[in-house]
Amino acid sequence: LxxxxxxxxxxxxxxxxxxxxxxxxxxxxxxxxxxxxxxxxxxxxxxxxxxxVEVSIAYPMLSLGYVLNAVAAWYLFGEAVSVTRLAGIGIIIIGVYIVARS
Incomplete structure (x- = not known):
């Protein structure tokens, strides 16, 4: 916005x-x-x-903001999403999942 x-x-x-x-x-x-x-x-x-929630669990969840930002920029503004960016997004999602499961 x-x-x-x-x-x-x-x-x-x-x-x-x-x-x-x-x-x-x-x-x-x-x-x-x-x-x-x-x-x-x-x-x-x-x-x-x-x-x-404990801070050690909650704080890593903020990383999902980077994922949402990249998706919104692609969807709303037509910004390019490179393979490298997709890999980074995947790593963030996996990391947040691992932290949430611990």
Missing amino acids: LKAGTNAVGQFEFSAGNIVPVGMKLALEPHIMGGMACYVVSLVVWIMGLSR
Whole structure:
């Protein structure tokens, strides 16, 4: 969502006189608002997870964010997924599975 929001706003230049107008434009972009809402939900879920699971189990689960990010980038933005990236995704999934089973 954040990427879609910055794409919707378009290119901009960061300068001292431009920071407030660009900041407002970004802050009011619906995609950016949605992305920030996702961050808030993610934080709440993370805190709830930490209250129920050991940190040594919960923290490796964050690695799944890399997997979800790669899938979303491919699906939403048509980004290429190379064999190397797929191998890395596979390693992450296997690692998280091993940690979850321990």
